[in-house]
Amino acid sequence: MSFHLRPLHERRDLTDECIRVINNEWPRSKALRLHSLEKSCSTLPYSLVMTEVSQNEEKKEQVVGYCRFAKVISQKNSVLIETVVVDKERRGQGLGKKLIELAENYAKVSGYDAIYLSTYDMMKFYEHLGYQYCEPVHTFGAQMLENSAVLSGTNTPLPCDNLDETFDEMKEESPVPPSPSSSADISPTLVMFWMTKKL
Ligand SMILES: CC(C)(COP(=O)(O)OP(=O)(O)OC[C@H]1O[C@@H](n2cnc3c(N)ncnc32)[C@H](O)[C@@H]1OP(=O)(O)O)[C@@H](O)C(=O)NCCC(=O)NCCS
Numbered sequence: 246m247s248f249h250l251r252p253l254h255e256r257r258d259l260t261d262e263c264i265r266v267i268n269n270e271w272p273r274s275k276a277l278r279l280h281s282l283e284k285s286c287s288t289l290p291y292s293l294v295m296t297e298v299s300q301n302e303e304k305k306e307q308v309v310g311y312c313r314f315a316k317v318i319s320q321k322n323s324v325l326i327e328t329v330v331v332d333k334e335r336r337g338q339g340l341g342k343k344l345i346e347l348a349e350n351y352a353k354v355s356g357y358d359a360i361y362l363s364t365y366d367m368m369k370f371y372e373h374l375g376y377q378y379c380e381p382v383h384t385f386g387a388q389m390l391e392n393s394a395v396l397s398g399t400n401t402p403l404p405c406d407n408l409d410e411t412f413d414e415m416k417e418e419s420p421v422p423p424s425p426s427s428s429a430d431i432s433p434t435l436v437m438f439w440m441t442k443k444l
Pocket residue numbers: 270328329330331332335336337338339340341342343363364365367369370373
C-alpha cells in the first residue's frame with residue numbers, strides 16, 4: 246500500500262468519498278458539504294485528501310483521511326490545519342500519524358514554516374506527534390468559527406471571507422435553540438487548546 250495526499254481541487258472525483266469520511270464523524274447534509282468542499286482551490290483554505298493505493302495490478306485508490314488548511318492571520322508563513330479525520334473503519338492503524346506527516350510535508354513544500362491547530366480533546370494525539378501548546382492565533386478557519394459559535398472558552402476569531410459558508414453551517418446546525426438534553430452533550434466549560442509545530 247502507498248499513501249498520498251491529494252489537493253481536492255485537483256481530484257474532484259474524490260469528493261463523494263471525502264464527504265463520506267467527514268460525515269461519518271461530523272454529520273451534515275451532502276449539499277452543505279459539497280458547498281464547502283467545492284471552494285477548495287489553490288489559495289487558502291483548501292482541502293487535502295489522503296488516499297491509499299493498493300500495490301497490486303488493480304492500483305485501487307481509496308480515501309482514508311482528510312484535512313483542511315486555512316489561513317493564520319498576521320503570520321504569512323504559518324498555516325492552520327483543521328477538520329483532521331481518518332476513516333472510522335481505519336483508525337488505530339497509524340493513518341492519523343501518516344496524515345499529519347504528509348500534511349506537514351505538504352505545508353513545508355508550500356513554503357510554510359509552522360502549523361497551528363486547535364482541539365479540545367485530541368491534545369495527546371498531537372503531543373505524540375511533536376505539537377506544543379501555544380497562545381491562540383487568529384485564523385480564517387471555518388471550523389474555528391463554527392466551534393466558537395457553539396462552545397464557550399474559545400478565542401474569538403476575526404471575520405473572514407468564507408462567512409457565508411460558516412453561517413450556512415451554523416444555520417443548519419442550530420435552527421432552534423438547543424434543548425437541555427442536547428446542550429448537556431457540550432460542557433459549558435469546554436476549552437479549546439491551541440498547539441503548534443515548527444516545520
Ligand atoms: C484523531 C485521529 C485522526 C487519529 O487517527 P488514528 O489513525 O486513529 O491515529 P494513529 O493510529 O495514527 O495514532 C498515532 C499515534 O497517536 C496515538 N493516538 C491516536 N489517537 C489518540 C488519542 N485520541 N489520544 C491519545 N493518543 C492517540 C496512537 O496511540 C498512536 O501512537 P503510537 O504512534 O505510539 O502507536 C482519528 O482518531 C480521528 O479521525 N478522530 C475523529 C476526528 C477528530 O477528532 N479529529 C481531530 C480533530 S482536532
